[in-house]
Amino acid sequence: MTDRKKEILALSQSVLKEKGYAATSVRDIAKALEMEPASLYSHFKSKEDILQLTCFGMADKFELAIKEVNDIYFNAEEKLRMVIKLHVEILTRNLDSSLIFIRDWRNLTGTSLEKFTAKRNVYEEGFREIVQTGINEGIFNDTDKKFAALTILSSVNWIVEWYQPDGNLDAKQIADKLSTFILSGLKKQTV
DSSP: OOHHHHHHHHHHHHHHHHHOTTTOOHHHHHHHTTSOHHHHHTTOSSHHHHHHHHHHHHHHHHHHHHHHHHHHOOSHHHHHHHHHHHHHHHHHHOHHHHHHHHHHGGGOOHHHHHHHHHHHHHHHHHHHHHHHHHHHHTSBOOOOHHHHHHHHHHHHHGGGGTOOTTSSSOHHHHHHHHHHHHHHHHBOOOO
16 A cells, blocks of 8 residues: 555544544545545545455454464463453554444445454454463353453453543553453452
């Protein structure tokens, strides 16, 4: 992707983040970019093309992170802390992309939606694998792995709604607090 196309994509994501995918037209994006819609079409086939690039770009980063964590780290607590840290870093690195990814992926259509859903399932399965590892190690309560994975993901994904880059907590601090809080619910209580 050329630098110009990356720039146009980033500006387009900013518009989509503000108005939402469904409420934004190609004309809205072009107007915000101070270009003609035909010029925008010379960079992207459609509005969904922008959505696909955004969603799949984010999904690829998450998929790489969970694979790396499950391949490298050994115990479940360490794995969970690391994957939450990476997840928060990915989300906070580009809030426009993150908000579109979290809110608007359902607007993908056809095979794009199927492929994206498959990627989400792979990522969720990586969290279930970590929870199962913790159960097998005897450090996590025997729990519904799917429910645990969805609860963890809901917790970490929610930060896109409130995170401020210049706020009181940086990404690392947020990841540490979330990890500690989540682990307090998963870990077996020692007497």
